[in-house]
Amino acid sequence: MKSILFLENPILRRELFSRLRSRKTFLAILSVAILSSLLVLLRWPSDATIDLINQGSLQVFRPVAFTLATALMMLIPSFPATALVSERRRGTLALLLNSPTTPLQIYLGKFAGNVFLALVIFSVSLPALAACYAMGGISLVDHIGPLLLVLFGMAVQYTAVGLWVSALVNSTDASLRWTYAAVLALAVLSIGPTVFVGKLSGTRSLIAHWTTAISPISALQSITGSQAQASEIGISARWPEFLAVSCVITVILAVITLMRLDPRLLERARPTGKVVGRTIPKKPFEGWVRRVSYLVDPQRTKGSIPWWLNPVMVKEFRTRKFGRLHWLIRLVAVSGIFSLLLTVVAATGTVSWGVERIAPTMVLLQVALLLLLGPCLGANLIASEVESGGWDLLRASPISPLRILIGKLMSTIWTLLLMLLATLPGYLVMGYIQPAMSGQVGNVVISLVVAVFMVTTMSACISAFCRTTAVATATSYAVLLSLFAGTLLIWVARGKPFGPLLVERALLLNPAAGALAEMKTPGFESYRLTPESWYIGATISFVCLTILTLRIWRMTRPN
């Protein structure tokens, strides 16, 4: 038992030591320490009086708590997400499973290693929390203790999610992508249905209540004294409920992962591929079913690349699992249906929301989708080519660096633009309902297009400087989430200590904020961000593109 749970577990020792030695961990610790200290320093009252009654100390504590939770969401999943899949790809999982080490020891070693790492990372924020405590008005029992428990609950839950995804998928970048998507779904989308549908009654209300308890947002709001705002949008779960749900999710995912953690995990047959009509005779009924369900038959023979298409772009689409036409059609269709659904909800008045409320929701959903897909698409562009050995083959061919660059960028830009285009019908209906909004809709679309270019060029630029796809993906997510979510965090802390000028300048970096301001989203009405945010976004994209061009030119030169 001792060897299963504690430091005698060889897997735990190895995980912990190798993680603590890595530069990634050092940077994570450093960034959390700097962020938490900086927030306290900025919000520290200039008169330095003890505040026992009023909300001054909570105004310092609140952004620190939300920043720590956001940092945890961004940093922690990347470690467990690569834990099992990278072992399997390196072949070391087979060695572990063939040793006397039990699957439970392997799982607990990896699990505890990641949770300990989270504790180490968050231990550096303790001085900041102590400073909040020293201000008065913050208690250990009501604020700091529950916050640390919620952060611990998040670390445990997201580690279990990461390990579960890592046991399911075949590549490290896919594991990172799906883990971040799952964490985002658990943390943000879980409160979505309640927010959209509004207050319910009876059993449905109970279900909605426990669904919102999956997300730490409600728990954090109850700890930081923002419960009234949370109740306004229909979420009322408190931190003990969040901890209970976290425990249940963690146990369920741990059992599922443990069930998979045996030699059968290594027995995956590689898909050999089959093309109906050439090597396999076509069955009329099967072909008909596939055409109906996919629209474009995924098993049909692909033609040669035509002269007018960039071969690198075509290759990127074909090698991406979701880049094939039948998947793109689905993605575009889902985006289109969702945007129309939202507009119909507004038009029919099922909820007491008008176009003014639906439009910002659509913008936020589009940006969320953009931030979910963009970094992994962009991060794959160069790093995966270098990792697979394909880069040397491209270098040994006469194709020019410019054509490689254009092909790679266009493959990502087209995908993201298609997704945005799919939501245009929703905006058109909105314009029809409120003709005065047509100009605003146009500005929103421009802001989103700028966001597409920023996401693509920044993640591609990061990709060109990374040797592995996993590192490129994690770095891209971290940088882009910092830019898009970080500036919104500054907006959350508007008034104190951040003055309106600083908040506006920070929001200028975020094209999504420009779109929200155009739609007169509550809290954004006073900001005039366009067209300045477009120019800034375009400049950032241009700088990234220049760096990327130089980097690709250098990478294709004889070394």
Added chain:
Amino acid sequence: MHDRVVETKCLTKRYGDFVALDALSIHVDRGQILGFIGPNGAGKTTAIKILVGLSRPTSGEATITGVNCSENASKIKRLVGYMPDRFGSYDNMRVHEYLDFFGAIFGMHRRDRRKRIAAVMELTDTTYMQDKFVESLSHGMQQRVGIARTLLHNPEVLILDEPANGLDPKARIDMRQLLLRLASEGKTLIVTSHILPELARICDTVAIVGGGKVRAFGPLDEVMRSLCPLRSYEVQLANPEQLDRAAEILGKTLHASEPISLSRPERVLRFPTVRSELELSQLLQGLVAENIFVSQFREVTSDLEDAFLSIAAEDGPSKTTNQVDANAGLVVH
């Protein structure tokens, strides 16, 4: 008159103080297969990268059909088909699509590309796998697809880095036959390999490099003669009890530089020598005259492994023992 296709003159590459390639001078004629041999870190890949235009030499010159490899890299890329030691696979891509992509980046017209893909797939016997996903192929299949990829743009020179690495015996034989067929069609090949008996069977010329320098270069027979001047002979006796007496008789004639070793289970005496055929026949005659029942008297032919090991031994044990052992291990397995 030789039709010289590949030529390097005093090719040198330095990384700071480290000399990766030291005045490498070799040449290959049209239709020939050059075996490029050396321990790990000997400079083989550096030389290959310069030849395919992926690296620039510090000094010296490399040319392919007279085109300078470092000054005209774009032209070189059309002249050379390069297969690195890593396959360079893409996910979710079928073999046909994979070859089509490489045809397209070499600027081949769509119609020509289709014909050429069909031709190279037939040549490399990969037609049956055209609809399989590239990443699902076995290593041997991937190597064949790799050769098909290098042949797509019909290059004059093929540079193959470890093409037989990780192949099973059947796949190795297929690969050997394919390379010989390509050479017979007028392609010039440079092949590196750690499986030396494989190279010995297909190469016209060998270049053995060690520590960045050429240790031996030329036709295979000449290299063998220059590196292994001592020929090894075996005398097998019908009666094992006569082994000591036979050794005594031979010892009277042979010098100290020609030490005799005995293998009693095999009933064999072995000795290295530089003696002529006439002198060796006199030795045999001497044994028979002393009533020694000789069942076999034969030369043990030296192979490329002996040549390689003699080169590696020259580098000194401190520097190359591990490398040589590692390579020897590969050969044995």
